[in-house]
Amino acid sequence: MHKYIILFLALLTLSCVTQHDLIQPDNFYQGTKKIHLVDNKGDKYFIGTVTFSNKAEKIHYQMDIEHQIFKDYFLSMKEMKCLEGPELWCHLAYPYSSPRNITTTDFNWLSHDLLFMYKKASQFGANFYQGIYYNFKLSSDKLIGTAMAVDLNLLAAPPQNTTLPPITSHDIDDLEPANRWLPIIEIK
Numbered sequence: 001m002h003k004y005i006i007l008f009l010a011l012l013t014l015s016c017v018t019q020h021d022l023i024q025p026d027n028f029y030q031g032t033k034k035i036h037l038v039d040n041k042g043d044k045y046f047i048g049t050v051t052f053s054n055k056a057e058k059i060h061y062q063m064d065i066e067h068q069i070f071k072d073y074f075l076s077m078k079e080m081k082c083l084e085g086p087e088l089w090c091h092l093a094y095p096y097s098s099p100r101n102i103t104t105t106d107f108n109w110l111s112h113d114l115l116f117m118y119k120k121a122s123q124f125g126a127n128f129y130q131g132i133y134y135n136f137k138l139s140s141d142k143l144i145g146t147a148m149a150v151d152l153n154l155l156a157a158p159p160q161n162t163t164l165p166p167i168t169s170h171d172i173d174d175l176e177p178a179n180r181w182l183p184i185i186e187i188k
Contacts, residue, residue: 028052028141029059029104035114037089038184040177045083047091050110050187058101063113065091076126080117087118087181090126096158098165107136108165111145114185117152128152133172134185142188147180148172 029052036044048065070081070091082090094112102110116132131152134145150172159166177183 028138028143029054029102033143033187035063035065036186036188037083037182038186039085039182040180044186045182047083059103061100061102061110063100065093067091075119078126080126083182084121085181088121089132089182090117090119091115092117092131092152095155097162099163104138107143107145108167110143111136112165112167114145115150115152116182118180118182132180132182133167135172136187142186145185145187147175147177147183147185149175 032049032051034046035048035050036046038044046066047069048063050064051062053060065081067081070083073080073082073088073090075090080090080092082088092115094115098109098112100109100113102108111134114134117126117128118130118132119127129151131150133148133150135148136143136145150167154167154171175183
């Protein structure tokens with residue numbers, strides 16, 4: 001009988017623990033993490049770091065992209081930093097001010113700071129309609145971003161409200177990961 005009472009109390013105690021207490025995802029959002037682009041064969045390319053800090057119940061981040069590993073291209077009258085592979089993969093930093101805040105379920109500003117444009121080396125100029133928006137999800141001990149298609153011409157003019165991310169779920173579309181060189185981004 002004594003064993004059953006102890007077992008009952010242990011189960012009762014465990015049932016009172018929330019999922020938040022067991023997983024503690026907030027611990028992920030502290031300190032510096034590495035950013036890797038992952039190609040469609042699983043190879044990883046380090047491109048920088050992001051430092052998270054919790055301030056006033058918001059998660060703030062500061063990004064440091066290692067632009068020296070990118071090559072300089074002058075496309076459509078604009079200097080761009082691009083990675084070379086089966087496609088050119090050019091980083092297009094969000095050009096307007098942003099709060100650089102996220103929550104544990106909303107990573108939109110982080111996605112805006114990791115916008116890319118792809119193009120075949122044989123294509124002329126920049127094709128901003130070939131934009132990449134990484135849609136992030138927390139997965140265990142890392143953030144995984146899946147490449148989505150977006151027309152970056154949406155950012156040609158500054159948004160009226162700079163506190164809200166201008167690219168929304170209505171602006172992004174699925175794309176076939178096997179058809180793109182770097183369909184995944186990982187922050188760990």
